[in-house]
Amino acid sequence: MSTKWYPFIFKNQCTGCMACVEFCENNVLEGLDSKAHVKSKDNCIEGCKDCQAYCMVKAIYFSDELEEMMKDGIIKCSCGEHN
């Protein structure tokens, strides 16, 4: 069984450029209060990381990366909201 796959957006790093929102053709992301948000987790395609490549400030992460970052002590929380 696989973990549900979708991007985590670190809100304090997001500049609100909306490149990821515009890039994703699967309607996963939306802009709200000048930040990107995940609005439709179920639309995200497992294994896809395409939107991450468009984020110039590295505000987008995926579950596999968050697990590593938590293991290495780089982040304490994997919710994507507080880092």
Ligand code: SF4
């Ligand atoms: S990982 Fe792919 S499908 Fe999911 S939000 Fe990013 S671009 Fe869209």
Ligand code: SF4
């Ligand atoms: S590309 Fe990065 S900085 Fe731009 S809206 Fe998306 S998460 Fe925020």
